[in-house]
Amino acid sequence: MTREIAKTPEDIARLFVERANAGDAEGMAMLYEPDAVLDYPLGNHTVGRPAIHKALERLVEARPQFKLEEPLPTLISGDLALTGTHPLDGTGGRVQVARRQPDGSWLRVLDRPEA
DSSP: OOOOOOSSHHHHHHHHHHHHHTTOHHHHHTTEEEEEEEEOSTTOEEESHHHHHHHHHHHHHTOOOOOOOEEOOOEEETTEEEEEEEOTTOSSOEEEEEEEOTTSOEEEEEEESOO
């Protein structure tokens, strides 16, 4: 299966929502670098794409409906980007660090879905 790549750091949030709503945990995990860190479940550091994939499988099993949230301005320095959104569920904020890959695409390095 061929999946769309994130051409900008902001694309990652859209692709995450689309894949989550499709129940595609593997595709969601592919938005992370191999050694990425996800703070999910909240307060637990899930490290590495395989572990992130397992955590996201549990998330999509519940079949929540995700909505694309209003992005905060992206900060970019070289190959690193800080992204975030105003959460619709009132959790305070979501923040991520993404890195530009050698092919020009972007993947998450750090992800805190609830701040």
